[in-house]
Amino acid sequence: MSEPKPHHVLVVDDDDRIRDLLARFLRERGLRVSPAPDGTRALALMEQISFDLIILDVMMPGLDGFEVTRQVRARAATPILLLTARGEPEDRIRGLSLGADDYLAKPFEPEELVLRVQAILRRALPRMRGPSKVSFGDWLFELDTLRLTCKGEAVRLTGGEAALLQALAAQPGEAVSRTALSERAAAGAGERAVDVQITRLRRKVEADPKTPVWIQTVRGEGYRLVGEPVFAPARG
Numbered sequence: 001m002s003e004p005k006p007h008h009v010l011v012v013d014d015d016d017r018i019r020d021l022l023a024r025f026l027r028e029r030g031l032r033v034s035p036a037p038d039g040t041r042a043l044a045l046m047e048q049i050s051f052d053l054i055i056l057d058v059m060m061p062g063l064d065g066f067e068v069t070r071q072v073r074a075r076a077a078t079p080i081l082l083l084t085a086r087g088e089p090e091d092r093i094r095g096l097s098l099g100a101d102d103y104l105a106k107p108f109e110p111e112e113l114v115l116r117v118q119a120i121l122r123r124a125l126p127r128m129r130g131p132s133k134v135s136f137g138d139w140l141f142e143l144d145t146l147r148l149t150c151k152g153e154a155v156r157l158t159g160g161e162a163a164l165l166q167a168l169a170a171q172p173g174e175a176v177s178r179t180a181l182s183e184r185a186a187a188g189a190g191e192r193a194v195d196v197q198i199t200r201l202r203r204k205v206e207a208d209p210k211t212p213v214w215i216q217t218v219r220g221e222g223y224r225l226v227g228e229p230v231f232a233p234a235r236g
Contacts, residue, residue: 039063058084073099079159136227168225
């Protein structure tokens with residue numbers, strides 16, 4: 001059996017020193033890395049290459065990280081990790097609301113970056129326990145593949161949205177606390193970040209996001225997904 005191909009990461013930063021340092025560190029961890037000095041070059045590379053993750057600096061001349069995130073999300077669900085010298089909650093919320101999956105403030109320890117990268121990439125791995133799928137209305141969500149369909153048609157999710165839906169779908173009908181969702185699906189960015197992701201997800205699956213049927217708020221507890229679990233047949 002052939003060895004699996006390493007994950008391919010796009011590193012975008014206008015600081016040559018930081019960009020080269022990140023590329024070297026990630027390569028040492030077995031990842032394939034392509035560097036880009038600005039947002040324009042990054043978007044051009046994405047037209048030619050399919051990446052598993054984008055590490056994106058926010059404070060860049062020309063197209064900043066927020067604008068690049070917006071343009072990426074208009075056409076792809078590639079996970080995005082934002083890097084910035086500004087760590088204010090408002091910036092984190094803005095990045096997540098645009099569809100970023102995680103947010104890391106500079107300066108940071110390279111080991112922390114690697115852990116966050118691994119956590120984002122791990123979201124695509126199959127779950128070991130619980131239902132394999134959850135159905136709600138015309139929707140079907142596959143926990144193993146993070147694939148969401150409506151009447152058989154695939155619906156694109158960002159990495160953060162998929163992780164959030166996965167966390168809810170693992171316990172259909174049960175309330176999941178906002179704190180737990182923050183840790184599992186919003187990279188610990190806080191409960192406000194979870195609320196932002198919930199709003200984005202409701203816009204995709206609810207007929208009327210203001211009166212949700214499937215993703216309900218449980219006052220004083222968190223959120224729950226109203227759906228029916230589908231378990232994979234036992235092997236033996």
